[in-house]
Amino acid sequence: xxxxxxxxxxxxxxxxxxxxxxxxxxxxxxxxxxxxxxxxxxxxxxxxxxxxxxxxxxxxxxxxxxxxxxxxxxxxxxxxxxxxxxxxxxxxxxxxxxxxxxxxxxxxxxxxxxxxxxxxxxxxxxxxxxxxxxxxxxxxxxxxxxxxxxxxxxxxxxxxxxxxxxxxxxxxxxxxxxxxxxxxxxxxxxxxxxxxxxxxxxxxxxxxxxxxxxxxxxxxxxxxxxxxxxxxxxxxxxxxxxxxxxxxxxxxxxxxxxxxxxxxxxxxxxxxxxxxxxxxxxxxxxxxxxxxxxxxxxxxxxxxxxxxxxxxxxxxxxxxxxxxxxxxxxxxxxxxxxxxxxxxxxxxx
Amino acid sequence: xxxxxxxxxxxxxxxxxxxxxxxxxxxxxxxxxxxxxxxxxxxxxxxxxxxxxxxxxxxxxxxxxxxxxxxxxxxxxxxxxxxxxxxxxxxxxxxxxxxxxxxxxxxxxxxxxxxxxxxxxxxxxxxxxxxxxxxxxxxxxxxxxxxxxxxxxxxxxxxxxxxxxxxxxxxxxxxxxxxxxxxxxxxxxxxxxxxxxxxxxxxxxxxxxxxxxxxxxxxxxxxxxxxxxxxxxxxxxxxxxxxxxxxxxxxxxxxxxxxxxxxxxxxxxxxxxxxxxxxxxxxxxxxxxxxxxxxxxxxxxxxxxxxxxxxxxxxxxxxxxxxxxxxxxxxxxxxxxxxxxxxxxxxxxxxxxxxxxxxxxxxxxxxxxxxxxxxxxxxxxxxxxxxxxxxxxxxxxxxxxxxxxxxxxxxxxxxxxxxxxxxxxxxxxxxxxxxxxxxxxxxxxxxxxxxxxxxxxxxxxxxxxxxxxxxxxxxxxxxxxxxxxxxxxxxxxxxxxxxxxxxxxxxxxxxxxxxxxxxxxxxxxxxxxxxxxxxxxxxxxxxxxxxxxxxxxxxxxxxxxxxxxxxxxxxxxxxxxxxxxxxxxxxxxxxxxxxxxxxxxxxxxxxxxxxxxx
Ligand SMILES: Cc1ncc(C[n+]2csc(CCOP(=O)(O)OP(=O)(O)O)c2C)c(N)n1
Ligand code: SF4
Ligand SMILES: [Mg+2]
Numbered sequence: 001x002x003x004x005x006x007x008x009x010x011x012x013x014x015x016x017x018x019x020x021x022x023x024x025x026x027x028x029x030x031x032x033x034x035x036x037x038x039x040x041x042x043x044x045x046x047x048x049x050x051x052x053x054x055x056x057x058x059x060x061x062x063x064x065x066x067x068x069x070x071x072x073x074x075x076x077x078x079x080x081x082x083x084x085x086x087x088x089x090x091x092x093x094x095x096x097x098x099x100x101x102x103x104x105x106x107x108x109x110x111x112x113x114x115x116x117x118x119x120x121x122x123x124x125x126x127x128x129x130x131x132x133x134x135x136x137x138x139x140x141x142x143x144x145x146x147x148x149x150x151x152x153x154x155x156x157x158x159x160x161x162x163x164x165x166x167x168x169x170x171x172x173x174x175x176x177x178x179x180x181x182x183x184x185x186x187x188x189x190x191x192x193x194x195x196x197x198x199x200x201x202x203x204x205x206x207x208x209x210x211x212x213x214x215x216x217x218x219x220x221x222x223x224x225x226x227x228x229x230x231x232x233x234x235x236x237x238x239x240x241x242x243x244x245x246x247x248x249x250x251x252x253x254x255x256x257x258x259x260x261x262x263x264x265x266x267x268x269x270x271x272x273x274x275x276x277x278x279x280x281x282x283x284x285x286x287x288x289x290x291x292x293x294x295x296x297x298x299x300x301x302x303x304x305x306x307x308x309x310x311x312x313x314x315x316x317x318x319x320x321x322x323x324x325x326x327x328x329x330x331x332x333x334x335x336x337x338x339x340x341x342x343x344x345x346x347x348x349x
Numbered sequence: 350x351x352x353x354x355x356x357x358x359x360x361x362x363x364x365x366x367x368x369x370x371x372x373x374x375x376x377x378x379x380x381x382x383x384x385x386x387x388x389x390x391x392x393x394x395x396x397x398x399x400x401x402x403x404x405x406x407x408x409x410x411x412x413x414x415x416x417x418x419x420x421x422x423x424x425x426x427x428x429x430x431x432x433x434x435x436x437x438x439x440x441x442x443x444x445x446x447x448x449x450x451x452x453x454x455x456x457x458x459x460x461x462x463x464x465x466x467x468x469x470x471x472x473x474x475x476x477x478x479x480x481x482x483x484x485x486x487x488x489x490x491x492x493x494x495x496x497x498x499x500x501x502x503x504x505x506x507x508x509x510x511x512x513x514x515x516x517x518x519x520x521x522x523x524x525x526x527x528x529x530x531x532x533x534x535x536x537x538x539x540x541x542x543x544x545x546x547x548x549x550x551x552x553x554x555x556x557x558x559x560x561x562x563x564x565x566x567x568x569x570x571x572x573x574x575x576x577x578x579x580x581x582x583x584x585x586x587x588x589x590x591x592x593x594x595x596x597x598x599x600x601x602x603x604x605x606x607x608x609x610x611x612x613x614x615x616x617x618x619x620x621x622x623x624x625x626x627x628x629x630x631x632x633x634x635x636x637x638x639x640x641x642x643x644x645x646x647x648x649x650x651x652x653x654x655x656x657x658x659x660x661x662x663x664x665x666x667x668x669x670x671x672x673x674x675x676x677x678x679x680x681x682x683x684x685x686x687x688x689x690x691x692x693x694x695x696x697x698x699x700x701x702x703x704x705x706x707x708x709x710x711x712x713x714x715x716x717x718x719x720x721x722x723x724x725x726x727x728x729x730x731x732x733x734x735x736x737x738x739x740x741x742x743x744x745x746x747x748x749x750x751x752x753x754x755x756x757x758x759x760x761x762x763x764x765x766x767x768x769x770x771x772x773x774x775x776x777x778x779x780x781x782x783x784x785x786x787x788x789x790x791x792x793x794x795x796x797x798x799x800x801x802x803x804x805x806x807x808x809x810x811x812x813x814x815x816x817x818x819x820x821x822x823x824x825x826x827x828x829x830x831x832x833x834x835x836x837x838x839x840x841x842x843x844x845x846x847x848x849x850x851x852x853x854x855x856x857x858x859x860x861x862x863x864x865x866x867x868x869x870x871x872x873x874x875x876x877x878x879x880x881x882x883x884x885x886x887x888x889x890x891x892x893x894x895x896x897x898x899x900x901x902x903x904x905x906x907x908x909x910x911x912x913x914x915x916x917x918x919x920x921x922x923x924x925x926x927x928x929x930x931x932x933x934x935x936x937x938x939x940x941x942x943x944x945x946x947x948x949x950x951x952x953x954x955x956x957x958x959x960x961x962x963x
Contacts, residue, residue, distance in 0.1 A: 056807060059800070077806075079798075079808065081641070081811075083640070083667060084663050087633060090635075090638050091638070091644065093637075094590065094638035094641025094644070095642065096641075098644075098647035098649070099647075099800050102645065119630055320622050321622055323621070325646070325800065327646030327800075329587075329589060331764065331765060333623050334588075334648070335765075336585060336613040341758060345757040349757075
């Protein structure tokens with residue numbers, strides 16, 4: 001990386017670890033103009049910048065698809081891995097086993113997650129692998145030019161006029177049911193909500209599933225699509241206003257009792273969920289499932305923090321791993337001594 | 350060949366005139382799940398303790414309980430531990446198969462059998478020893494529920510008397526098998542051994558020629574299966590991430606690893622694990638996790654068999670192109686899943702060598718013994734990390750699941766070779782790096798690990814669509830440059846893989862090539878060819894793919910070279926044909942055995958004799 005040495009005319013905007021936002025940017029996007037995925041990349045850049053996380057602490061993994069290309073468009077100072085279709089769940093799990101201190105982020109598509117990689121995704125949920133898992137959900141396969149994905153709603157149509165008759169797979173419901181410890185839904189067009197949810201996921205310890213409706217302007221943004229900008233403008237039903245208060249900031253807002261629910265996250269940051277038309281307890285699993293099903297009945301897309309269980313054990317806890325990364329464990333710890341081998345040989349004599 | 354001696358004790362009795370000492374096979378025919386494994390292993394170990402080279406092979410069905418199963422023990426004073434085609438001593442315990450078992454014996458063989466089976470109805474040219482197992486077990490095992498398990502020990506006792514195995518050795522082997530925590534169970538079983546031995550002494554008259562006598566050819570050796578040896582090899586090579594999906598015959602590899610890891614790789618200060626073993630949801634995930642972990646810098650491996658290899662295909666190709674270390678142990682078996690999953694084969698050679706799509710090729714290490722299973726795991730990890738590529742370790746069911754006599758494993762003091770990895774300090778000094786630029790003519794570039802605290806550390810990993818700087822590129826020149834470098838890297842790997850074992854007989858115009866578990870039968874066949882047919886031969890045992898210059902040299906020296914393997918399509922020979930000059934390839938002949946049992950010397954000898962027109 002080359003850092004400019006000439007003093008800039010205006011003082012640059014630095015984050016709390018002294019980095020400019022440019023340190024969080026990625027390569028120039030090759031996705032279509034207006035693609036929801038680009039907006040999500042922007043939010044990821046802002047969030048890591050604002051949280052003051054060194055970009056090199058992050059590992060970005062993806063499958064195959066337009067969505068899975070996007071890790072190239074944010075955080076170039078983080079290692080990225082564009083692997084095979086549907087299996088970022090596996091590569092990310094492996095990376096975390098190798099180095100538990102990585103902040104691991106999967107960015108993937110609805111085809112990736114809900115079809116080819118569904119089995120692996122379910123098992124990743126069940127293990128509560130500490131990972132930020134973003135699904136850029138457009139209801140179609142963008143990269144293979146617009147076929148239905150398994151998240152397409154009943155009755156939604158393709159540009160060709162074809163209608164989807166099959167029920168959608170809801171990755172948030174799966175997340176809640178299978179053991180993800182933070183589950184959220186959002187819309188790429190809702191800057192504040194996407195930002196707050198992403199920051200909550202960064203502060204959370206455990207698996208965060210973030211299903212973001214992210215319209216595909218080229219193949220699924222027409223009338224008849226339920227994943228279009230227009231449809232989301234009319235049907236987005238936020239559960240609450242999500243505020244994120246990072247651990248390193250003073251709490252300045254007074255809370256009005258009954259209006260705000262506060263959730264303390266693993267790193268000490270706080271989520272403040274401000275009540276809108278109804279009260280919602282995101283720690284109540286059954287209520288979350290019911291709320292999602294009710295929203296279907298009302299024809300709404302429920303967004304916000306759907307479910308959170310801060311204290312759930314993660315895969316790292318289950319495996320009882322040493323603190324240092326396994327990848328760089330010194331040989332003295334990774335190889336038993338001569339006496340151990342002799343003892344084993346003696347038992348086999 | 351057996352040595353024939355005149356027994357002074359048996360003078361005058363024609364049947365006993367011949368004594369065949371420490372050179373015969375025993376086959377125990379039982380029913381799967383009947384608990385005969387303990388009796389068989391104890392019998393094998395007691396012969397081993399008598400100093401006699403021995404091997405034990407379990408021929409079992411894909412079934413948990415009820416189908417027939419056979420355990421073959423071969424004692425050989427010459428040290429031949431391959432499968433022997435002929436059975437010399439049968440222990441017939443299975444009513445379902447008794448007729449077939451007895452009828453397949455050659456004249457003069459001996460049969461110890463459960464009396465009610467009436468095994469002596471079927472032949473008159475064998476030595477028969479009826480033993481009433483049920484009558485004998487009742488008094489030594491008062492609990493009817495346990496009788497089924499204890500009953501088999503009776504044949505150990507009867508055989509000890511018939512073959513001249515020291516009962517003390519049986520006792521020692523039995524207590525070792527049960528371990529100190531199950532001493533009570535061992536005592537119960539010991540009662541059954543004694544009952545068998547006493548019965549034999551009182552009621553049987555030995556008429557067969559087979560005997561075990563003390564020798565000194567097993568001192569210091571161990572008995573181990575190849576899967577445990579492979580597991581230990583990985584542990585002592587510093588493996589840190591193991592992901593797997595259960596499949597016979599590889600499951601016991603990871604299962605035994607878990608036990609040893611817990612014992613030897615728990616951090617004494619914190620009580621925490623210095624390793625991660627994860628049972629994945631399928632082989633796609635298992636290899637995906639290995640690739641992810643290898644990418645992030647861990648020594649990562651998986652173990653599987655043919656069906657799993659098929660599922661791993663896409664990821665292995667990614668690993669090849671994206672240059673990620675990974676170790677995959679393939680314990681080969683007959684395919685597919687509803688093939689003969691519990692029978693052995695060298696059937697994945699060709700598919701593993703080129704697994705995946707595009708121009709992929711992968712190094713294969715091919716151990717033939719538990720010692721090599723152990724040492725080659727370190728080699729495999731070193732190669733994978735040095736050359737940043739997936740490496741296969743090709744064992745098979747025979748090696749992996751059967752018990753082998755082996756030399757104790759050497760402790761490696763050599764530091765692990767972890768390849769070209771730049772640290773933050775290196776990057777500070779260098780300012781940056783080109784991930785996919787050949788660093789030193791080996792074809793290998795420098796890599797960095799995720800989490801390296803430096804702004805220049807990161808690079809973006811994707812298949813093959815990149816230039817030397819790991820930037821996205823679809824330019825033909827970049828692609829060609831990249832895959833040509835991968836081809837050069839494979840040439841560097843050729844120079845680094847384990848060399849074959851070569852025995853040149855200057856007088857021989859014929860050469861034999863074997864690999865993996867075909868080693869034992871091939872070595873024995875060489876002796877048969879020499880002593881029975883006067884055909885001298887040289888020998889080369891491959892230990893790796895890509896092939897090295899020794900193979901070319903071997904072919905140049907000999908007029909005809911037989912490649913001996915355990916598959917139908919001569920897979921290794923096909924690989925050689927791809928690599929070798931046509932005039933050398935023209936010298937290749939093929940000897941194959943693919944019935945699902947471990948290959949035996951006689952089958953090889955017969956085939957070579959036929960092809961040589963001897
Ligand atoms: C094994 C395999 N099968 C099929 C494909 C082709 N393919 C590439 S991307 C894709 C679908 C991507 O859809 P999605 O994950 O929703 O991403 P989007 O492009 O919509 O963001 C498919 C089927 C592939 N790359 N690999
Ligand atoms: S095809 Fe759709 S998903 Fe792909 S980049 Fe274009 S708009 Fe985005
Ligand atoms: Mg999609």
